Amino acid sequence: xxxxxxxxxxxxxxxxxxxxxxxxxxxxxxxxxxxAVVRGQLRDWGLDAVGDIAALLVxxxxxxxxxxxxxxxxVRLVRPVGSVATLLVEVSDPLPDPPRERAASPExxxxxxxxxxxxxxxxxxxxxxxxxxxxxxxxxxxx
Numbered sequence: 001x002x003x004x005x006x007x008x009x010x011x012x013x014x015x016x017x018x019x020x021x022x023x024x025x026x027x028x029x030x031x032x033x034x035x036a037v038v039r040g041q042l043r044d045w046g047l048d049a050v051g052d053i054a055a056l057l058v059x060x061x062x063x064x065x066x067x068x069x070x071x072x073x074x075v076r077l078v079r080p081v082g083s084v085a086t087l088l089v090e091v092s093d094p095l096p097d098p099p100r101e102r103a104a105s106p107e108x109x110x111x112x113x114x115x116x117x118x119x120x121x122x123x124x125x126x127x128x129x130x131x132x133x134x135x136x137x138x139x140x141x142x143x
Contacts, residue, residue: 018079023072026065026093034062034075038089045079047087050139053120054089060113061091061135069093071132085141086122094132 020041024030035055042051058075065073071094078088099114117124121137128134 018081019076020079021074021076023074024062026069026071026073028066030066030073031059031062034058034073034091038075038077041077042087047079047141049142050087054087054139057117057120057137057139058089058091060116064099064113064135065091065093065095068097069095069132074134080141085143087139087141088136089139090134090136092129092132092134096128096132098126098133099135 020037022034022037024033035058038055038058039051042048042054054077062073062075074090074092076088076090076092078090080086117135117137120139122140124135124137126133126135
């Protein structure tokens, strides 16, 4: 795996205005790359206050996608505008099946990603996409 972030990111689709979107190959480096671009974009937008939690939750969702998907994984951020103090974060993959929240036993290493998303975000959900699905969550941005 190369040391350059540009090698992991397929391409920045749109970073103008209030939306930033990336596509990653379904490879282990996608988790690290997604975390880095989310933190960097939120820093650029002056939203460092939610950078750590957003990066953590994106890591969990990209990891979930990697376990099952073989196609590209999309990450999209929508910055709050006006008086709306909510950051929208979306992770998409080509699998149509929505993820299921489950109760992991204390001995299990995994299985807590959606629980973490549910407890850390103000709202979250899933929706079908043209090819696959999108898992989204909202984070309140401190004023």
